[in-house]
Amino acid sequence: MTRILKKTELAPKIFEYIVEAPRVARKAQPGHFVIVMADERGERVPLTVADFDRQEGTVTLVMMVVGTSTAKLARLEAGQSLYALIGPLGQPSEIQRHDTVVMVAGGVGVAPIFPIARAFHETGTRIITIQGARSRDLLFWTDKIAAVSHRHLVTTDDGSFGRKGLVTEPLREILEQDVQRAIGCVYAIGPAVMMKFCAKTTEPFGVKTVVSLNSIMVDGTGMCGGCRVSLRGQTRFTCSDGPEFDGHLVDWDELLSRQKIYAHEEKCSLDRYVEQYQAAREHSTTSRTCP
Amino acid sequence: MTEKRRRSQHRVPMPEQEPEVRARNFKEVPLGYTPEQAREEAGRCLRCKRPLCVLGCPVGVDIPGFIALVAEGKFAEAARRIKQTNCLPAICGRVCPQETQCEAQCVLGKKGEPAAIGRLERFAADYERQHQLVEMPPRAPRTGKRIAIVGSGPAGLTAAGDLALLGHDVTIFEAFHKPGGVLMYGIPEFRLPKEIVEQEVEYLCRLGVTLELNQVIGKSITVDELLDQEGFDAVFIGVGAGLPAFMGIPGENLGGVYSANEYLTRSNLMRAYAFPEYDTPIVRGRNVCVVGGGNVAMDAARTARRLGAEHVWVLYRRSRDEMPARAEEVHHAEQEGIIFKFLCAPVEYLGDERRMVRAARCQEMELGEPDASGRRRPVPKPGAEFTLETDLVIVAIGAGANPILTRQTAGLELNARGYIAADPSGRTSRRAVWAGGDIVTGSATVILAMGAGKTAAKDIHAWLTSGNGVWTTNAAGT
Numbered sequence: 036m037t038r039i040l041k042k043t044e045l046a047p048k049i050f051e052y053i054v055e056a057p058r059v060a061r062k063a064q065p066g067h068f069v070i071v072m073a074d075e076r077g078e079r080v081p082l083t084v085a086d087f088d089r090q091e092g093t094v095t096l097v098m099m100v101v102g103t104s105t106a107k108l109a110r111l112e113a114g115q116s117l118y119a120l121i122g123p124l125g126q127p128s129e130i131q132r133h134d135t136v137v138m139v140a141g142g143v144g145v146a147p148i149f150p151i152a153r154a155f156h157e158t159g160t161r162i163i164t165i166q167g168a169r170s171r172d173l174l175f176w177t178d179k180i181a182a183v184s185h186r187h188l189v190t191t192d193d194g195s196f197g198r199k200g201l202v203t204e205p206l207r208e209i210l211e212q213d214v215q216r217a218i219g220c221v222y223a224i225g226p227a228v229m230m231k232f233c234a235k236t237t238e239p240f241g242v243k244t245v246v247s248l249n250s251i252m253v254d255g256t257g258m259c260g261g262c263r264v265s266l267r268g269q270t271r272f273t274c275s276d277g278p279e280f281d282g283h284l285v286d287w288d289e290l291l292s293r294q295k296i297y298a299h300e301e302k303c304s305l306d307r308y309v310e311q312y313q314a315a316r317e318h319s320t321t322s323r324t325c326p
Numbered sequence: 327m328t329e330k331r332r333r334s335q336h337r338v339p340m341p342e343q344e345p346e347v348r349a350r351n352f353k354e355v356p357l358g359y360t361p362e363q364a365r366e367e368a369g370r371c372l373r374c375k376r377p378l379c380v381l382g383c384p385v386g387v388d389i390p391g392f393i394a395l396v397a398e399g400k401f402a403e404a405a406r407r408i409k410q411t412n413c414l415p416a417i418c419g420r421v422c423p424q425e426t427q428c429e430a431q432c433v434l435g436k437k438g439e440p441a442a443i444g445r446l447e448r449f450a451a452d453y454e455r456q457h458q459l460v461e462m463p464p465r466a467p468r469t470g471k472r473i474a475i476v477g478s479g480p481a482g483l484t485a486a487g488d489l490a491l492l493g494h495d496v497t498i499f500e501a502f503h504k505p506g507g508v509l510m511y512g513i514p515e516f517r518l519p520k521e522i523v524e525q526e527v528e529y530l531c532r533l534g535v536t537l538e539l540n541q542v543i544g545k546s547i548t549v550d551e552l553l554d555q556e557g558f559d560a561v562f563i564g565v566g567a568g569l570p571a572f573m574g575i576p577g578e579n580l581g582g583v584y585s586a587n588e589y590l591t592r593s594n595l596m597r598a599y600a601f602p603e604y605d606t607p608i609v610r611g612r613n614v615c616v617v618g619g620g621n622v623a624m625d626a627a628r629t630a631r632r633l634g635a636e637h638v639w640v641l642y643r644r645s646r647d648e649m650p651a652r653a654e655e656v657h658h659a660e661q662e663g664i665i666f667k668f669l670c671a672p673v674e675y676l677g678d679e680r681r682m683v684r685a686a687r688c689q690e691m692e693l694g695e696p697d698a699s700g701r702r703r704p705v706p707k708p709g710a711e712f713t714l715e716t717d718l719v720i721v722a723i724g725a726g727a728n729p730i731l732t733r734q735t736a737g738l739e740l741n742a743r744g745y746i747a748a749d750p751s752g753r754t755s756r757r758a759v760w761a762g763g764d765i766v767t768g769s770a771t772v773i774l775a776m777g778a779g780k781t782a783a784k785d786i787h788a789w790l791t792s793g794n795g796v797w798t799t800n801a802a803g804t
Contacts (some may be wrong), residue, residue, distance in 0.1 A: 056547045058541070058590040059546060062545065062546060072503060073564070074596070075503075076604045076605055077605050078601065078605045079503075079596070079605045079606075089602070103602075104605050107605075119503040119505065119539070119540045120540060121501065121503075121540045121541075121542060121546075122545065123545060124542065124545055125547070147661075147739075148374075158785060166497070199327070213357075215620075216383070251367050251670065253588055253591050253592060253596065254501070254502070254591065256501055256542055256566045256568070256728065256730055257568070257569060257728050257729075257730060258570070258587055258728060259570065259585060259587045259588035259591050260570040260572065260585040260588055261561060261584070261585075261588045261589065263572075264579075265579055265581055268576070270572065270578070270579060275729075288681070289579055289681065292581060292680060292681035293579070295680070296582070297607040297609075298607065300601065300602075300607035301607065302732065303602060304602045304605060304607070307602050315566065
């Protein structure tokens, strides 16, 4: 069991957890992920490590409620425990000094990108961050990411904060202005569609673009192959070979379709969970009024 | 009566669930002997002076000894007799390939059916457990030596049990959230109820074994750290094979195409068969193709049937005679309506607009010259192809060596296929590190892994108590 020390609601349906996991904290590096389970019946959910404190023995995770398993996680409070936490898993980011690196974070992607940006920042690399969200209320960690960036741009789909539009627009402009070819690489982490279009944007410029894939997984140790992804026809496992890959090689349409394999089941499961949860709440309200 | 049965050429049949009933549930298929049936079957044993059956057992269980106790009605004593050499009898009685081991050697088998050793083993173990007669065997005085077991599958559990009895301080590290390894994630409930695995693990914990779940050795902790920082005197690696093999044919990454590892892990460990009571989903196919002819293929096919498939085809590239699956598993599968298509293999999967599999294009084969395994090699028949409409494909063509641990352990010699090189006692090229089971041999059986765990435990004990600390090994990589 892994104790939750602190829980913060960063935005609607987006939660930050600081959990007690000394062994994971000792080994965690930017780019790694862990697998968590809310309870014995829950799914094994992969979450990229958002931060870690080796001294304190803690790991920070950020997750957004999208289905039953994450809804269950969202109900856990500080002082309670995760049923399981396994990691760190996957290959760490390749951190090396460049002149400039562009970090593109979409939605919750700002969480996994933070430790990577910080690690590059510590090498003396100039960091330009483009942080995008659907709207202002879904933005979080802006100060945290700005503190490790030399330039920090924000876009929202609805224009409620920063520039109106998608992250790919400032990304294209930055690449167009980079006549001296100072940009060593681009990192893009966020929803698969956003990563796909970031990779498409950077491809004509020939700038290496690293993405962190969010494939469906079970064990997270290379044992099941459920997270397989095609890189120019070569099959790789996101959990053990990734989760970071060269975005220009990824077969995005395959990834997107594999993410939707269980769309129907996930919806049924969540509807059922919400119904049960509401029924349980109504029941507890009624029983309070009845002697 | 005993004399009469002794002459009987037929073993006492074991009651089982009717095929049409069991194909719709996940309960165990064979129901086990009653005490009367067990005594009757035990009475058939000839109690040979030089029992050949024991030679056929990879761990050397005293088979005539325990069968004699069953015949006398001393069922718990029979279980304890088995446990002197095999700490997991309820499991072995169910999943060992007895027909090629102990029972293949039985003298009764020359004229009729051999004694039903597996069924009797299962009966004795179940009886002891169900009647709460399990006794803790005496444990040797504490040695103060600490041993780390990596992996809680059959090899690890056996090594842990033997070493704990010898007085050592044993900790098992398991990557999953439940212990048992392949017994938990691989073998389905209808063949090995998970409750039995849980109780066998519980027994080890009562023996004093410590269990650390959710620890991926090579990631959370390395083998070097276990020895240098965590204070272990020896490490036994029994992590299993654990890398699914795919064929590399077009369409294999379509939705609805699974490795057997994934399909079975979802259903068994994550209990996707009970979705939505459990949260992990699984594709429920109506027309299912299972590729491969081993026990894992049988487990996958029978699971798919229970999850509502109308048609389940097992596609095997050789003929029935070459199938590696146990005869009993094939028989059970056929009873449940699984259709075997021999001498064919998929060459391509076709998808629909959602990129879910909709058909398998298959190539017919014929048998050519024997290959390195001694089996006749399947050769494609030119122009002979057919297409099967299918919405679920399970690839069960074997496993390779998972590199997570070995990649992180410097100086650990591997063979050409990536498995750990170990000498006959399980010693690896690394001082104080032993290995056994599928990570040494490649995919094999539960009992062979148990045998390897047992052999290594004996050698670990000898090395730790000899006191000279000199490490010699014949393990050599290639």
